[in-house]
Amino acid sequence: MPGDRETLADSRFRCNDRERACFEAGIKMATIYHQFVGTPFCERNVGDLEKTIAECIKVQPYVRDAEVSIRRGCGDKEDQYSYTSLTGDMIDATVVVELGGASVKAVMRYDAELGYPLMYIEDIQ
DSSP, X not given: OHHHHHHHHHHTOOSOHHHHHHHHHHXXXXXXXXXXXXXXXXXXXXXXXXXXXXXXXXXXXXXXXXXXXXXXXXXXXXXXXXXXXXXXXXXXXXXXXXXXXXEXXXXXXXXTTTTEEEEEEEEEO
């Protein structure tokens, strides 16, 4: 059955493997941003949050690797009421998607010149 699902899913696309790999990478970047922005954290658990985000992305189709880091120093916990909510400018993420013969490396990184957490394709093969 799993092979049949892949064939069925593949039949829905009208693009080549490189184009579809870029599409898939975009979905993964959007998932990181839209699913996790707003998550509360503090310095004590920021490493756990980084790992959780990366592991959640790795279970999605075609992901070969995912790495996430969150800018430190923005989640200091002074008392039980102190925490920070994750924002896009705190996230530095890399996702590698492999599909067919294509490999895409997508990155999300805050671009200070643009003043924006930019998502882009860093490499495609």
